[in-house]
Amino acid sequence: xxxxxxxxxxxxxxxxxxxxxxxxxxxxxVVTKWGYSEIMTPTFxxxxxxxxxxxxxxVGEIYxxxxxGNREMALRxxxxxxxxxxxxxxxxxxxxxxxxxxxxxxxxYERPQKGRYREFWxxxxxxxxxxxxxxxxxxIALAMSILNALDIDGKLNVGHLxxxxxxxxxxxxxxxxQIMRYVDKKDDMGLDDYLDNINAPADLRRNLFELIGISGExxxxxxxxITGSIPELxxxxxxxxxxxxxxxxxxxxxxxxxxxxxxxGMVFEIYAKDLGAQNQICGGGSYQLIQLFGGGDVPSTGFxxxxxxxxxxxxKKTEKPASVMVICTEKTRLExxxxxxxLRKIMPAHIDLMKRNFKAQLSHANNIGTDxxxxxxxxxxxxxxxxxxxxxxxxxxxxxxxxxxxxxxEY
Amino acid sequence: xxxxxxxxxxxxxxxxxxxxxxxxxxxxxVVTKWGYSEIMTPTFxxxxxxxxxxxxxxVGEIYxxxxxGNREMALRxxxxxxxxxxxxxxxxxxxxxxxxxxxxxxxxYERPQKGRYREFWxxxxxxxxxxxxxxxxxxIALAMSILNALDIDGKLNVGHLxxxxxxxxxxxxxxxxQIMRYVDKKDDMGLDDYLDNINAPADLRRNLFELIGISGExxxxxxxxITGSIPELxxxxxxxxxxxxxxxxxxxxxxxxxxxxxxxGMVFEIYAKDLGAQNQICGGGSYQLIQLFGGGDVPSTGFxxxxxxxxxxxxKKTEKPASVMVICTEKTRLExxxxxxxLRKIMPAHIDLMKRNFKAQLSHANNIGTDxxxxxxxxxxxxxxxxxxxxxxxxxxxxxxxxxxxxxxEY
Numbered sequence: 001x002x003x004x005x006x007x008x009x010x011x012x013x014x015x016x017x018x019x020x021x022x023x024x025x026x027x028x029x030v031v032t033k034w035g036y037s038e039i040m041t042p043t044f045x046x047x048x049x050x051x052x053x054x055x056x057x058x059v060g061e062i063y064x065x066x067x068x069g070n071r072e073m074a075l076r077x078x079x080x081x082x083x084x085x086x087x088x089x090x091x092x093x094x095x096x097x098x099x100x101x102x103x104x105x106x107x108x109y110e111r112p113q114k115g116r117y118r119e120f121w122x123x124x125x126x127x128x129x130x131x132x133x134x135x136x137x138x139x140i141a142l143a144m145s146i147l148n149a150l151d152i153d154g155k156l157n158v159g160h161l162x163x164x165x166x167x168x169x170x171x172x173x174x175x176x177x178q179i180m181r182y183v184d185k186k187d188d189m190g191l192d193d194y195l196d197n198i199n200a201p202a203d204l205r206r207n208l209f210e211l212i213g214i215s216g217e218x219x220x221x222x223x224x225x226i227t228g229s230i231p232e233l234x235x236x237x238x239x240x241x242x243x244x245x246x247x248x249x250x251x252x253x254x255x256x257x258x259x260x261x262x263x264x265g266m267v268f269e270i271y272a273k274d275l276g277a278q279n280q281i282c283g284g285g286s287y288q289l290i291q292l293f294g295g296g297d298v299p300s301t302g303f304x305x306x307x308x309x310x311x312x313x314x315x316k317k318t319e320k321p322a323s324v325m326v327i328c329t330e331k332t333r334l335e336x337x338x339x340x341x342x343l344r345k346i347m348p349a350h351i352d353l354m355k356r357n358f359k360a361q362l363s364h365a366n367n368i369g370t371d372x373x374x375x376x377x378x379x380x381x382x383x384x385x386x387x388x389x390x391x392x393x394x395x396x397x398x399x400x401x402x403x404x405x406x407x408x409x410e411y
Numbered sequence: 412x413x414x415x416x417x418x419x420x421x422x423x424x425x426x427x428x429x430x431x432x433x434x435x436x437x438x439x440x441v442v443t444k445w446g447y448s449e450i451m452t453p454t455f456x457x458x459x460x461x462x463x464x465x466x467x468x469x470v471g472e473i474y475x476x477x478x479x480g481n482r483e484m485a486l487r488x489x490x491x492x493x494x495x496x497x498x499x500x501x502x503x504x505x506x507x508x509x510x511x512x513x514x515x516x517x518x519x520y521e522r523p524q525k526g527r528y529r530e531f532w533x534x535x536x537x538x539x540x541x542x543x544x545x546x547x548x549x550x551i552a553l554a555m556s557i558l559n560a561l562d563i564d565g566k567l568n569v570g571h572l573x574x575x576x577x578x579x580x581x582x583x584x585x586x587x588x589q590i591m592r593y594v595d596k597k598d599d600m601g602l603d604d605y606l607d608n609i610n611a612p613a614d615l616r617r618n619l620f621e622l623i624g625i626s627g628e629x630x631x632x633x634x635x636x637i638t639g640s641i642p643e644l645x646x647x648x649x650x651x652x653x654x655x656x657x658x659x660x661x662x663x664x665x666x667x668x669x670x671x672x673x674x675x676g677m678v679f680e681i682y683a684k685d686l687g688a689q690n691q692i693c694g695g696g697s698y699q700l701i702q703l704f705g706g707g708d709v710p711s712t713g714f715x716x717x718x719x720x721x722x723x724x725x726x727k728k729t730e731k732p733a734s735v736m737v738i739c740t741e742k743t744r745l746e747x748x749x750x751x752x753x754l755r756k757i758m759p760a761h762i763d764l765m766k767r768n769f770k771a772q773l774s775h776a777n778n779i780g781t782d783x784x785x786x787x788x789x790x791x792x793x794x795x796x797x798x799x800x801x802x803x804x805x806x807x808x809x810x811x812x813x814x815x816x817x818x819x820x821e822y
Contacts, residue, residue: 001459001463001703001704001705002499002500002704002705003456003457003459003460003463003496003704003705004457004496004500005452005453005456005496005497005500006453006455006456006457006478006482006484007480009453009455010453011450011451011452011453011497011500011501012450012451012452013450013501013502014448014449014450014511016451017448017449017450017451018448018449021449032732032759033755033756033757033758033759033760034755034759034760035734035759035760035761037425037428037429038425038428038429038432039422039423039424039425039428040422040423040427040428041416041422041423042416042417042420042421042422042530043454043486043516043518043530044417044420044474044486044530045414045416045417046414046415046417048412048414049414052412052414060479063455063476063478065474065476065477066476067417067474067520068520069418071417073417075454075455085414085415085416086416086422088413089413089415089416089422090422090424091424095775095778095779096765097764097765099761100425105454107454109478109479119453119454119455127764129765130764130765132764132765132766134744134762134763134764134765134766135764138762138764145755242745242748245744245745245748245749246748246752292412293412293413293414294412294413294414321443323446333545333656334653334656337653337656337657338656341657344444344445344556345444346444347444348443348444348445348446349444349445349446350446350510351545351549352545353508353538353541353543353545353546353549354507354508354540354541354543354545354546355543355545364506367506368506
């Protein structure tokens with residue numbers, strides 16, 4: 001009976017995994033140098049956690065199930081809610097700010113399509129406990145620093161929800177949310193109709209369209225002409241000043257709405273110049289979830305990077321370490337095992353496991369692409385020698401084992 | 412609303428994760444040097460995959476669910492079946508033997524108890540395509556080599572199911588399975604009753620109890636007195652000879668049954684001397700699943716290591732790299748950001764994100780345990796200097812930034 005993998009999921013072959021681990025390690029190195037620490041949460045959570053954060057509508061896109069104890073569970077669709085839950089349960093007493101990162105898989109039930117999978121990987125950062133511009137700027141700079149380390153050309157858009165919310169402050173929460181959704185989709189027609197529907201005041205309508213149309217160098221000045229001096233704009237100005245200190249290039253866009261109601265202030269999105277339509281690879285901002293989850297009034301800022309999309313654009317490939325296969329006969333096998341064990345102290349080393357003859361062993365070494373073979377024939381063994389063969393050039397020389405190891409150690 | 416983590420699962424704090432990643436990397440280094448390659452399969456599979464391998468009874472211990480497309484899915488309870496499924500679907504044409512490893516989470520629904528979790532981590536190896544003693548011996552030696560690299564004192568028991576099955580060959584499959592279960596549980600009383608029940612011949616009964624009671628140096632000779640010269644015993648003798656070449660210490664135990672019907676030949680178990688009752692940390696053997704999953708008659712050998720148990724016994728702890736916090740005032744902040752970015756090229760570096768004053772910043776550095784602080788005061792900045800403070804000794808000196816970086820680079 002032939003069984004397939006579940007639709008929309010993937011098996012990763014060795015060459016996939018090598019590249020994925022390589023890229024993962026580059027990211028780990030960057031965040032560690034920025035002083036962030038890894039945490040890990042369970043793969044499934046109580047369904048409540050995600051509906052509390054995102055509303056009941058999210059259930060339609062979630063892998064949820066009733067466990068054998070009759071509890072409603074969900075495979076996590078994202079990691080911000082689990083990290084905030086973990087913070088509330090276990091880390092409230094830790095010195096602030098907490099600088100955390102995660103690298104985990106997430107799940108969503110949706111129609112499988114190119115580049116979208118039902119199980120996918122997210123790398124992300126959550127900086128908990130600071131409401132300063134410094135925190136917002138650091139998080140953005142860290143995201144850009146990761147992409148930089150991966151040689152990915154990322155285009156950064158930064159905005160601030162406080163400014164658009166200031167313009168909408170006369171409307172009720174439901175109207176604000178609805179407008180944010182149109183803004184997020186860049187659906188100007190839909191937005192226009194909706195504003196008609198709710199009889200939005202003319203100046204609100206004018207200010208809103210002006211604000212989301214702002215771009216270029218003097219974006220903050222233009223915004224100030226609309227809103228006047230408000231604290232949100234001053235906070236945003238400080239973030240921008242810090243981004244300059246980090247030498248980060250950005251585009252200001254007050255039309256970023258992120259489509260998620262729990263963002264409170266700065267929001268940003270990074271697009272990969274090399275990807276097609278679905279070219280957002282990172283998104284984040286500052287948000288407030290901890291109170292909702294039963295903790296104190298603690299602000300946080302974070303981002304998520306879609307690791308699978310990163311793997312599509314990242315041209316960095318791992319360089320395999322040089323490897324060797326020890327070739328032996330039945331009579332030299334025990335010595336060959338000993339030699340293989342010596343070699344495994346310094347490099348990946350294979351030995352025949354199929355009772356193949358000499359020629360078939362060499363052919364296998366060629367098939368699996370080892371860089372060297374180290375041949376232990378019967379005559380060689382008697383003379384206390386081995387033959388080291390460079391599989392690329394075909395060159396070979398007869399050496400003592402010690403000499404051969406010294407030679408291999410240079411690679 | 413306060414939400415907890417699901418019962419029987421865990422959140423991992425930064426210090427947990429650091430040690431877990433450290434141990435994981437030691438294991439990765441060993442298997443890579445042995446020439447094994449990582450693969451990864453989806454977190455959930457069609458439920459069929461696991462019932463086909465282990466029978467319908469396993470459903471009671473599995474996290475299974477019906478997805479939105481009405482398919483029966485299961486969070487994987489183990490990884491051998493997924494790896495074999497992946498082999499059948501995608502790797503049949505790869506040169507043999509395939510040397511694969513995985514490091515992933517698994518799930519089981521059972522009463523939570525000390526040291527047993529509903530989500531747990533397995534490291535494992537599957538060597539596909541060889542029916543030689545060499546493959547069996549390599550897999551055992553690799554498992555021991557991993558434990559050795561972790562300074563874990565593992566006690567290895569090795570057996571061979573072919574020998575006990577030879578003694579039971581007159582019985583039907585159901586009877587054989589039942590007997591293997593009693594043997595696996597070391598339930599001699601239950602076994603005795605069952606043999607009575609099925610009216611087992613007296614010589615079968617005598618041979619069986621003699622075989623599972625064998626121990627010590629001349630175990631193979633003693634077994635031969637019971638079974639005579641059979642190919643299974645000769646195969647086992649070859650494995651033992653190879654284990655000697657690998658300089659592995661072992662105890663022969665023909666009573667290892669592993670409780671799983673798909674094992675065919677060599678079986679082994681490794682116990683940690685430091686653990687209590689549940690002290691098995693590794694188990695494996697040679698088995699046949701590929702045909703069952705729709706592939707060819709391809710033998711395989713593998714093992715799984717319980718990573719959570721490993722973390723209980725492994726005394727190896729990561730040594731944190733030296734870290735630094737840059738201390739600044741509001742007037743030196745932009746320069747401090749630049750300096751922090753320089754430091755992040757060489758070590759984990761923090762900068763204040765809370766607009767704290769000088770003293771509070773130093774106190775935070777102390778709280779989070781950075782090894783150094785690099786102080787950029789206003790007067791220091793004017794003089795082109797910084798103060799480098801060793802937080803352990805309290806010693807501090809005034810240096811140029813270049814000198815300070817050179818000094819930190821030594822750590």
